[in-house]
Structure formats: C-alpha cells, structure tokens
Amino acid sequence: MDGFAKSIGGGGPNVPAGSHPAGGSQAAAGGGATQRTQYPYVTGTSVIALKYKDGVIMACDTGASYGSTLRYKSVERIKAVGKHSIIGASGEYSDFQEILRYLDELTLSDHMWDDGNSLGPKEIHNYLTRVMYNRRNKFDPLWNSLVIGGVKKGPKGDEKYLGMVNMIGTHFEENHVATGFGNHLAIPILRAEWHEDMTFEEAVKLVEKCLLVLLYRDRSSINKFQIAKITTEGSTIYPPYSLKTYWGFTHFENPAQGAVGSW
Amino acid sequence: MTGSMDLPAKGGFDFDLCRRNNMLEKNGLKLPGFLKTGTTIVGLVFQDGVVLGADTRATEGPIVADKNCEKIHFMAPNIYCCGAGTAADTEAVTDMVSSQLQLHRYATGRESRVITALTLLKSHLFRYQGHVSAALVLGGVDCTGPHLHTVYPHGSTDTLPFATMGSGSLAAMSVFESRFKEGLTREEGIELVSDAIRAGIFNDLGSGSNVDVCVITKGKTEYLRNHQLPNPRTYASSKGFSFTKGQTEVLSTKIIPLKQKVEVAEGGDAMEE
Numbered sequence: 200m201d202g203f204a205k206s207i208g209g210g211g212p213n214v215p216a217g218s219h220p221a222g223g224s225q226a227a228a229g230g231g232a233t234q235r236t237q238y239p240y241v242t243g244t245s246v247i248a249l250k251y252k253d254g255v256i257m258a259c260d261t262g263a264s265y266g267s268t269l270r271y272k273s274v275e276r277i278k279a280v281g282k283h284s285i286i287g288a289s290g291e292y293s294d295f296q297e298i299l300r301y302l303d304e305l306t307l308s309d310h311m312w313d314d315g316n317s318l319g320p321k322e323i324h325n326y327l328t329r330v331m332y333n334r335r336n337k338f339d340p341l342w343n344s345l346v347i348g349g350v351k352k353g354p355k356g357d358e359k360y361l362g363m364v365n366m367i368g369t370h371f372e373e374n375h376v377a378t379g380f381g382n383h384l385a386i387p388i389l390r391a392e393w394h395e396d397m398t399f400e401e402a403v404k405l406v407e408k409c410l411l412v413l414l415y416r417d418r419s420s421i422n423k424f425q426i427a428k429i430t431t432e433g434s435t436i437y438p439p440y441s442l443k444t445y446w447g448f449t450h451f452e453n454p455a456q457g458a459v460g461s462w
Numbered sequence: 463m464t465g466s467m468d469l470p471a472k473g474g475f476d477f478d479l480c481r482r483n484n485m486l487e488k489n490g491l492k493l494p495g496f497l498k499t500g501t502t503i504v505g506l507v508f509q510d511g512v513v514l515g516a517d518t519r520a521t522e523g524p525i526v527a528d529k530n531c532e533k534i535h536f537m538a539p540n541i542y543c544c545g546a547g548t549a550a551d552t553e554a555v556t557d558m559v560s561s562q563l564q565l566h567r568y569a570t571g572r573e574s575r576v577i578t579a580l581t582l583l584k585s586h587l588f589r590y591q592g593h594v595s596a597a598l599v600l601g602g603v604d605c606t607g608p609h610l611h612t613v614y615p616h617g618s619t620d621t622l623p624f625a626t627m628g629s630g631s632l633a634a635m636s637v638f639e640s641r642f643k644e645g646l647t648r649e650e651g652i653e654l655v656s657d658a659i660r661a662g663i664f665n666d667l668g669s670g671s672n673v674d675v676c677v678i679t680k681g682k683t684e685y686l687r688n689h690q691l692p693n694p695r696t697y698a699s700s701k702g703f704s705f706t707k708g709q710t711e712v713l714s715t716k717i718i719p720l721k722q723k724v725e726v727a728e729g730g731d732a733m734e735e
Contacts, residue, residue: 409640
C-alpha cells in the first residue's frame with residue numbers, strides 16, 4: 200500500500216475525478232455519512248530494521264517519489280525520538296512529519312514531568328499504535344508504515360525493542376521488520392540469515408544485502424542509503440552513502456547471441 | 463448455423479469459443495473455477511548448463527488442490543519448461559509446443575533448439591493476447607549452448623542468466639540477487655535453486671510442499687523429482703494403518719444376486735457390426 204502511489208503519464212499522482220482537495224471534506228449537514236479518504240502524494244519506499252547485539256539497526260533509502268517521478272533525493276526517513284528510540288517511516292512523507300510533531304509534543308510533556316523517567320521504544324510504539332488506529336477508524340488515516348526501534352534499561356537489563364505499526368493500526372514486535380516492498384524482497388533474506396547477537400559489522404552486511412536487492416528490484420528506490428543505529432549510548436544516524444551494483448553478467452551483454460535477429 | 467464455415471484461420475485471433483461460452487453463461491451455466499498454480503518457479507545458468515526449479519503446490523483460491531503436482535514440463539529431451547499461472551494453460555501450451563518440437567525433430571533430423579520452443583510459445587501466447595494465462599521459465603542446452611528464457615502471458619520474453627516467476631518470485635529473486643554469480647558448479651547451482659524455491663515455499667502462501675529440480679547439461683538431463691521435502695507430516699504413525707477384519711462393526715447386510723437380472727439370449731442373431 201505505501202509507496203504504491205498511482206500515476207499517470209506526466210508524473211504527478213493520479214487524483215480521481217470528483218475527489219476533494221488534499222486533506223478531506225467536511226461533514227455533511229444533517230447527519231450524512233462523512234467520507235474522508237486520502238491518497239498518498241509524496242511517498243517513501245521500504246524501511247528495514249533488525250535487532251543486533253548492542254541494539255537495533257535501521258536502514259532505508261533517501262528518496263521520496265511524487266507518483267512515478269523521483270521528486271526528492273535527500274529525504275531523511277529515519278529520525279531519533281527521545282533518548283531511547285529511532286523511528287523510520289515509509290509512505291506519505293507529510294504524514295510522517297505530522298507524526299514527528301506529535302512525538303515532539305509527547306516527549307516534551309514527558310520531559311516536563313521531570314521525574315527521572317523517559318519514554319522508551321515500547322511506549323512510543325504503543326502511543327503510535329493508538330494514534331494510527333484511531334485515525335483509521337475516522338476514515339482519515341496517516342498513510343504510513345512506521346518502524347520503531349530502541350534500547351531501554353528494564354528489569355532484566357538492557358532490553359532491545361523493535362516493532363512496526365502500519366496505516367490501519369496493525370502492530371507487532373519482531374526481531375526483524377520491513378515495510379513496503381521490503382516485505383517481499385528483504386524479509387525472506389532476513390528470515391534465513393538473521394540470528395541472535397549479531398555484531399554491528401554482521402548486521403550492516405546483512406542490511407546492505409537487503410538494500411541491494413531492493414535497489415535492483417524496487418522501482419522507487421534510489422542508490423543513496425542511510426543507516427541508523429540505537430544502543431544504550433544513544434542514537435546515531437550515519438551520513439548517506441551508495442552501494443556498488445553489478446551489471447557485468449555475460450547474458451546481459453548480448454541477450455540475442457544465441458539467435459541473431461530474434462526478439 | 464449461418465454460412466460462416468469458411469477457411470481455417472491463417473493467423474490472427476480465434477475467439478469463436480468465447481461467443482459460445484458467453485451464450486452458455488447467459489443461459490445459466492456456472493463455469494467451473496480455474497486451478498491456478500500460485501507458484502515459485504526459478505531457473506539459472508551455471509557453468510555446464512541450466513538448472514530449473516519449482517515448488518509443488520497447486521491452489522484453487524484458498525485451498526491447496528494438489529500437494530505434489532509437477533510444474534516442470536517436458537518439452538524436448540534437452541529442453542524443460544517450468545509453468546506458473548493457470549495450470550490448464552501451462553499444461554496445454556507446453557504439451558502443444560512439445561508435440562510441435564517432436565514433429566520438427568522428425569522433419570529436420572536434428573536436436574531441438576531452445577529458441578525454437580521460445581518462438582513457438584511466444585507466438586501462440588501473443589495470438590491469445592494474454593488470455594492464455596501461462597508464465598513460463600524455459601531452459602535447455604542445445605548445439606548453441608545453454609539458454610534460459612522467461613515467457614510472459616502476453617507473449618513477451620526475456621533472456622536472462624537467472625529468472626524467477628510466479629507469486630513467490632520476489633522471495634526467490636531476493637535469494638538470487640544476493641547470491642548469484644557466473645560460473646557456478648553443478649552442486650552450487652542446485653543448492654542456490656533449492657534455496658530460492660524454499661524461500662518461496664516458506665515466505666509465499668501460494669507456494670508450498672516440495673522442491674523439484676531439473677539439471678540440463680549437454681547430452682544429459684536429470685529430473686530430480688521431489689529433490690527436497692521440507693514439509694514432512696508432523697505426526698505420522700510409522701506403522702501405517704491396519705484394517706483387520708472385524709475392526710469395523712457390520713450393522714446390516716443385503717446381498718442382491720445379479721445373475722437373475724441378466725438375460726442371455728440363446729442362439730440369437732449375430733451382432734450388427
């Protein structure tokens with residue numbers, strides 16, 4: 200659903216005839232049914248994340264598409280939240296910015312309590328689940344799939360947490376998650392090759408493996424990625440970099456070699 | 463019948479039976495649902511030839527209709543074809559092209575070439591404009607070397623070093639994209655194909671059961687049916703089932719001797735021929 204923005208020749212997203220301008224309609228007078236549907240306009244593609252020895256690692260590309268046009272190429276889709284978590288989003292970028300505003304308000308009022316406790320990833324995940332589900336029930340969803348990861352000291356020591364919530368409010372916690380196309384292309388690799396207590400280097404290698412497959416096979420991904428990690432020391436969002444692709448297969452050079460003139 | 467029993471179609475589209483089907487449907491006939499294979503099929507080129515792989519689940523909507531069907535079809539002794547999409551379509555189209563290839567072998571006296579099969583398939587599928595829902599991975603080794611192609615239901619083809627089709631194609635493609643390299647050995651090729659099919663089996667609901675593999679090299683083809691069985695029955699009695707006499711309670715018995723109902727005519731006339 201996310202990143203599958205409709206498009207027409209000419210690049211912009213396809214807004215069906217008779218629809219309301221961006222946002223939603225007002226309630227009809229006299230108790231008529233309110234319909235506030237939305238269409239995603241500027242969308243980000245997959246986010247992948249996994250737990251490793253010291254915490255959680257999350258990665259995504261830095262592109263945002265406007266329908267079938269690659270409109271923005273330096274978008275940060277992973278942000279730190281409070282001291283203990285990072286959040287990554289795919290789907291409508293403006294809704295992600297709105298969610299970040301909600302989280303700012305949340306972390307600010309939590310800080311003002313000044314009680315020595317701060318919100319951990321589990322609490323942030325739960326808060327976002329409520330927000331997403333309630334918006335969905337009002338037919339006005341925030342068109343995102345969110346990945347929340349973090350580490351916080353708990354009764355059993357440092358507890359790593361990784362969870363996902365999507366635009367209809369489906370939420371779960373797992374050792375490795377992916378959104379959008381990552382569900383089809385990255386999850387099979389993660390299920391086969393993830394194991395407990397990977398080192399940071401191993402985790403980055405596994406994540407890069409998945410990002411490369413997504414680069415080859417997802418049309419809305421670009422070759423500019425950001426990796427972020429969160430450990431007990433805090434969050435780090437690394438500067439963007441690109442991966443090396445390989446196109447040198449002999450079969451790519453001359454596909455019609457076996458039959459000159461075939462199509 | 464109108465007088466339209468004219469010359470047989472020389473090409474172009476032949477949709478006569480669609481009119482008949484529409485008429486029957488309008489008169490209340492409920493058409494049977496079609497069996498889709500909901501599949502993972504893959505192929506790759508290794509140093510000595512090609513390896514094809516497929517899962518073995520055939521689905522009819524949400525139900526598994528056949529737990530162990532064969533999706534790798536014979537085209538020629540040196541050419542095999544995996545099929546995804548509607549099971550009847552893949553069976554029929556591969557059978558048809560296989561027969562055409564055999565006739566061609568008799569006419570030319572030579573081993574069939576993979577591009578011959580490819581051209582026959584794509585021409586047929588294009589004629590039917592995508593209504594023949596067959597997505598195929600065609601592979602083989604002929605005098606010009608190893609070849610691997612994919613054929614789409616509308617008739618377009620690709621020539622690739624590694625290919626996946628079906629509902630599980632993304633899961634299998636993620637395995638290929640991360641681990642394929644040129645010049646694999648036979649064992650590496652079979653292992654990579656099996657891993658790709660297993661990724662489809664375990665991550666895609668439309669694929670399941672077992673892994674079939676087919677290795678084609680110059681002069682030799684090995685069809686490894688059920689090469690891997692990663693989904694065994696969890697609880698199965700090792701002794702099997704025994705049905706001893708007296709185990710099932712007999713409630714009532716009724717014997718009707720049929721001899722009395724059959725009339726045997728003595729010395730009658732010989733049968734009409």
